[in-house]
Amino acid sequence: MTILVTGGAGFIGGNFVLDWLAQSDEPVVNLDKLTYAGNLQTLASLCDDPRHRFVQGDIGDRACVDALLAAHRPRAVVNFAAESHVDRSIHGPGEFIQTNVVGTFQLLEAVRGYWQALPDTEKAAFRFLHVSTDEVYGTLTENDSPFAETNRYEPNSPYSASKAASDHLVRAWHHTYGLPVLTTNCSNNYGPYHFPEKLIPLVIRNALAGQPLPIYGDGRQVRDWLYVGDHCGAIRRVLEAGRPGETYNVGGWNEKPNLEVVETICAILDELQPRADGQRYASQIAFVTDRPGHDRRYAIDARKLERELGWKPQETFDSGIRKTIAWYLANQEWVRNVESGHYRDWVAKQYGTPA
Ligand code: NAD
Ligand code: DAU
DSSP: OOEEEESTTSHHHHHHHHHHHHHOOOOEEEEEOOOTTOOGGGGGGGTTOTTEEEEEOOTTOHHHHHHHHHHHOOSEEEEOOSOOOHHHHHHOOHHHIIIIIIIHHHHHHHHHHHHHTSOHHHHHHOEEEEEEEGGGGOOOOTTSOOBOTTSOOOOOSHHHHHHHHHHHHHHHHHHHHOOOEEEEEEOOEESTTOOTTSHHHHHHHHHHTTOOEEEETTSOOEEEOEEHHHHHHHHHHHHHHOOTTOEEEEOOSOEEEHHHHHHHHHHHHHHHSOOTTSOOGGGGEEEEOOOTTOOOBOOBOOHHHHHHHOOOOOOOHHHHHHHHHHHHHHTHHHHHHHHHTHHHHHHHHHHSSOO
């Protein structure tokens, strides 16, 4: 028994691989292109672990995926690989279309070929789990109900449009070919190993560096925050017991305006690592130009996952953000290596090939 994880050197995929191997001896083949967001230092604790096999490659490279499937015969594929940052998608949407749409298509085709040739019992047990986002549902007003699985797709950014397209492909491969797919649509994650371009790790990093904490627009946009370990638990549960062809929304029941998130981080840092000059970290907050097309509010109704599969998040925002800040304070070297680009040297050092 083996699973194939794609994008397992990124933030959520990396946490998923670490959690998986902490709880199970089932080996993981980890296919990741190592874009700027892929960081093998996240997986350094597994470098001598025979249960983890890392392969640098692209989900859109059909020959590479075909060969991996044939060699390792996984019982499941969990697809995290994607371009994930909304701001980058606004500056350059091309990579998002390439990986999130064309890459997912190529991956589905490779998996379909592999799955169709499996013996009947393995074929019935096989799963393709596609990790997606709440952003496919568009934006909510203050009084709207949280996104349910039945909400229509109304993506607003190049990123969310590319993820919506990938979800549609996954759905169609189930309806047309019978591929046993599962799709999860999750809200904003936070936690260890989060690339410091996203709000929470960026604010922690900038606060400690004495730099401005950039808040887009009025800072009243709302996100529904989920601790990454809870997301990994939800994916394991859906993989184990989800019904093929179904989608499951995953969220933390933790709606917070951005300004409140940043103020909370500042207050915890004031307590754990006060500024040398006695000033409060919140004094570094700076309002900056808004993100074009910025979605106002996301919120997830995760009741289907709780009702059908018994999953509920374990962390509150207070417990999760404290864990996260403590992790960043204890792992400043991980952050410094990302900033300096040295994390990419790790690939050459460890695997003998440049990233
Ligand atoms: P990330 O940007 O941190 O990591 C993405 C990983 O995918 C990187 O390791 C990168 O090298 C790899 N990758 C990119 N293109 C690839 C390709 N063509 N082939 C193989 N590997 C490739 O992203 P993340 O935040 O960990 O998100 C993982 C998945 O979860 C994405 O599909 C994203 O849309 C989804 N998601 C993220 C969040 C969130 O809050 N971060 C929330 C909901 C859903
Ligand atoms: O909702 C799930 C999505 O969450 C995932 O699908 C995406 O992959 C992930 O990147 C995340 O998207 P967001 O755009 O919500 O995350 P980000 O951390 O970029 O921004 C969170 C909020 O903070 C958003 O309202 C924009 C705002 N923001 C962000 C940055 C980077 C700021 O105000 N200032 C900033 O500097």
